[in-house]
Amino acid sequence: MPGLTRRTFMAGTAAMVPALGSRAAFAQQPRRGGVLVVAADTEPRNLNPALVASNGVFYVASKVIEPLAEMGPDGSLLPRLATAWEGSADGRSVRFTLREGVQWHDGRPFTSADVAFSALQLWKPLQNLGRIVFKDLEAVDTPDAKTAILRFSAPTPFQLVRNAVPALTAVVPKHLYEGTDINANPANTKLVGTGPFRFVEHRPGEYYRLERNPNYWESGKPYLDGIVYQVLPDRAAIAAALEADRIQLAAFSAVPLADLERIGKVPGVKVVTEGYEGITYQLTVEMNHRRKELADPRVRRAIAHAIDRQFVVDTIFLGYAKASTGPVPLFDKQFYAADAAMPAFDRARANALLDEAGYPRGAGGTRFQLRLLPAPWFEQTRQFGDYLRQALRAVGIDAQIVNNDAAAHTRAVYTDRSFDLAIGSPVYRNDPAISTTILYQGGLPAGVPFSNQYGYDSPAMNDIIAKAAVAVDEGERVRLYRDFERLAAEDVPLVHVAEFTFITVARDRVRNVANNPRWATSHWSDTWLAS
C-alpha cells in the first residue's frame, strides 16, 4: 500500500515539472501591472510582524513591513533594509549597515532610529519570539542615520542573530509608535512600513487589500499593482476559486493535499512545492512524563518504535513530507546530525520493550490506557491522531482521542498539563535556540505554549542547552547542538515523526513564485502576472 501512494506522489511531482520548466522556457521579461488575488484562510487581528512573529501575520504583513534581511536560497542572508551585518567576536554586539534612500509609506525617511526603537521597544519586550532571542539586548547605538549597533549584556551568538533576522526583525516607524501604547496602536492593524506594497484596508471576513508602493527603494519594483487577500475559511472553496481563476494563488497548503494530484492536471494551474524550506513544521508526539508508564524511557521508545513514519508520510501527507529523525530537520545542513536517529518502526521491538518495562497485555490485549490529544492546528495533526490510535493498539496501548479546539488544547497541554499523549506541530525556525530547545529544556513554568510541559527534566540536557545558548564560537555551537540531537534521540522525551512544509497552488501566469526559502512570508516585490 505505501508503494502505491508513493507512486501517486511521483505522478504528482511529474505533473509539476512542466509547470516549473515552463518558467525557464518562457523566460519572459517581467511585466508590470495587474492585481494578484490570493486566498487567506485566517485573519490575524494584530498584523504587526514586529510584535507577532507568525506565518499568518507574515503572509500579509511581509509585503508592507520589511525585515533587515531575508533568507536566501542556500540559507544565507539577502539584504533588505540592511545591506551589511557583522558580529563581534565576543558575541556582545552586532553592527547593521542600513540601506540609503528608504522612505516610510507616509513619506518620512527611514533611519537607524527606527531600528533602535523597534529593537528596544518591540522585539525585545513585546515580540513573542524576540523575547527569547533578544533577551540580553541592552542598547542600540546609532552613530549615524545608517548604522545600528545592537549591544548585548551577555554573549549572544552572532549565528543565532543571523538565523533570527528574517523572521524577527521587522522594522516599524518610530514616529508612529513613540509615546503610545504600542500594543493598542492603530498602526498594528493599519500597517505603515517601507515595503513594496502599501496597506489599504481590511474588511473583516472579506479581504485585505494592498496597493503598489510607487516610492519603493528598489526602482521599477514591485511589478504588481496590488495584492488582495480574499478570506476563504473553507478550504474546499479555495480549489474551486483557483480553477475558476477567481483567485490566482493559494499558499500554505490551502488546497488540501488530497486534491493536489487532480488540480495539478487542470490546465492553467500549477502546483509548487518549493518556497517553504525556511519554515519547516515538525509533527511530534508529546508524552507526559508525569504518567508513570511514560516516565519510563523504555515505554517512550516503544511508542516511537510503534510509529511507521514512512506510512505517515505516504498516506497522511501523501508524500509531501519527510520522515523525521530528530529535532533538527534535514534541510538545516548547518545543525543536522546525521548519526542521531529516533527509534525506527519495529512493532516487535515495541512489544518487547513494553513487556520488559512490566506492562504485560491484559484483558483484550490491552496493556494500559492513555488520553491522546491531537492538536487542531492542521488536518494532518488530527489524521495522525487517528493513525496513532491504531498504531498504538497494535502494541497493546489503548489510546482514547480527546478533540479540543485551539484554546482548549493550548490550555490542556501547556498550562494544565492534563494529557498523556499530545500531537503537536512546532515550527523549526532555522536555529535550535529559537523555538526548538524549549521543547527539551526542563523546569519551564506552566503556561508557555509549544514548550516542554511534559515534565522532561534531564540535567545533561539542560546543561547542553545552557552551554549552547552562550557559545559564541560557531564550530562549538554546532557541536553542542549535535550533542543535543543525539541525547534527544537517546532519551526520546518526545517523538519527532515527520517534517513538512507547505504547497503553493497558483495560476500559471503568476511568475517568480517560490524563489526564496520563505517565499510565502517574504516581500513579493518581484512577483508578476503574465498576460
Next chain:
Amino acid sequence: MGSALAFRVARTWQGGAGAFLILLGALVALAAPALFTGDPLDVVARPLTRPFTNPLVPLGTDRLGRDILAGLVHGARGTLLIAGSVAAIALIAGAAVGTAAGYLGGIADEVLMRIADATQTVPGFVLALALVSVAGPSQPVIVLAIAAGAWTGPARVVRAEVLSLKERPFVEASRLVGRRPLAIAFQVVLPNALTPLIALAAVIVAAAILSESALAFLGLGDPNAASWGAMIAEGRQVMRTAPHVIIAPGLAVMATVLAASLTGDGLARALETGSSD
C-alpha cells in the same frame, strides 16, 4: 389504543415506509459489531479505493484507507443512539417541565416558560455548537447539547395539555379521591398528551440526526466513533476526486432523517383520519 394506532400508522404508505427504514437502520446498527468486527476507524485498504472495485471494501475507502461501508454501519449505531437518546431526554425533561409549569401555575409557570422562551430564541444548533465546543465532543455531551434545545416543544405540548385537562371532571374526580398531584400527572395527564408527543418525537429524532451530523461536519463529533457527518467533513477535501466519499454518508443521513419524518408523517395522518372518523 397503542397497537391500533401503530397499525393505522403502518397502513399509510408514509408510515409503512418510514417504519420499515427505521427498523432496517436499527437492525444494521445493532448488528454493526458483528458485521464489521474491527474498529471502523482503522486503515484497512488503499486510500480512495473506488466503490464496487474491491469486494473486501464494497463501498470503497476514504482518504486514509478506511472502509466506508464499515463507517456507514457503525455510524448508524452512533447516529441512532444519539438521536434516540436526545428524543428520550427531550421528551422526559420536556414532559417534566411542562407538567410542573402547568400544574403549579403562578410564578413557577412564569419562570419555567420564560426559560423556555429564552431557549427557543437561541437556535438549537447554535446552542448545541456552543455547548459542544465548550464541553468537548464526546457522545454524552453531544446528546445533552442537542437535547438542551429540544425540550421546549414537548414542554409546551404537555403544559397545554395539563392546562386543558386540569379543570376537566375526571381530573377533578381523581383529586377528590385523594390522589397525589404527581400521580395524577403521570396517570391521567401524560397518557392524554402521549399522541402529540409521539409525533413530536419523530420530529426531534429527525432534527437530532441533522444536528449531530452538522456538528460532526464542523469537527465537533466524537473522535473515537464513526460518524456520518465526520465522514462527509473528511471527504469534502477529496470530493472532486472521489465524490463517493461524501455521497454515501450523505445518503445515509438523508435516508435516516427521511425514515423519521415519514414515520412522523404517517403518525400525523393516522391521527388525522382517526380523529375525523
Next chain:
Amino acid sequence: MRSLRLIAQRLLAALPTLLLVSLGAFLLLESAPGDAADAYLAQTGGDAGFAAELRQRLGLEGTPLDRLAAFYAGLLQGDLGTSALFNRPVLHVIAERLPTTLLLMAAAVSFTALVGSALGLLAGVRPGGWRDQAITVATLGLLAMPNFWLALLLVLLFGVQLAWLPTSGLQSLGAPKTGLAAALDMAWHLVLPTLALGAGYLALYTRTLRAGMAATWRADHVRAARARGLAERRVVWRAVARPALLPVVVLLGQQVGTLFGGSVVTETVFGIPGLGRLTYEAVAGRDTLLLVGVVMAGTVVVILANLLVDLLLVRLDPRIGASGG
C-alpha cells in the same frame, strides 16, 4: 390599539429573555476550557511573561463574577464592551456583520416562502393528485437533506462542474463594481447560499400550505362555496388558499430563528462574513463579550421578526389578537 398593546407586551417580555440569554452565553463561554489569551497564544506562542501581559491587556484578570458585574454595569449604559478578538467595541463588530446576515436571511426567507408557497399551492389544489404526490416526496427528500451536504453538492454542480455561479464571498474581487452592477454582483453571489440555507424551509412551507389546504377542502364553507357553483379557481383562492396562508405566516417567524443556526454552516461553506460565522469565531476565540453581543443581537432579531409576524396575523385574522397570544 390592540397592536400597540401587543408591541408593548412583547417588548416587556423581551427583557427577561435578553437577560437570560446574555447570562447563559456569558456563563457558557466563561466555563469553557481556555480563555481568550489561550486562543491568542495558540496562534503565536510566547513565553510565560508574554502570556501574563496578554491576560492583563485582555482584561482577563479577576474572577468571572467581576467581569460579569462589569459587563452588566456597562450594559446599563448601552455599552456592550470590547471584543478581545477584534480589539474593538463589540457593537461596531456586530454592526459590521449584521447587515450581511440580514441580507442573506431576507434572501432566503423571501425565496423559500414564495417558492415554497407556490409549490404548496400547486400540491394543495388537488390533494392526492399526482402533482401532490410528487411534490410531497420531493419535499420530504429536501427536508431530510443536511444543509451542509446540500451546500457541497450545489458547489460541486453549479460552482464547479457547470461553473455558472460563484461559490464564495459576497462580491467579485480584483475589479470592484459600483451601483447597480455591484448590487447584481452581490445578488449573483447570494444565489447558492440562499438555496443551501433555504432548502429545508422551502419544503416546510410547501407542506404547511398543502396540509392547510387539504384540511380546508373538507371544511363546510368550501363545500358550500362549491355548492353555490363558484368558479373552481375562485374557490381555490378565496376559500382554500387564503385561510391556509395563516400557518405559513407563522412559519415565517419561526424560520428567522432557525436561520441563525443554519447560517453558521452556510456562511462557513460559502465564505460569507455574517453573524453565523462570527458566533463560531467568538466561541473559538473565547471572546465572551462578543458572543454575548452576537447572541443578544440574534435574539433581538428573532423577537422583532416574531412581533412583526404577530402584527401581520392580527391584520389577517382579527380573532387572534383577541385571544391573547
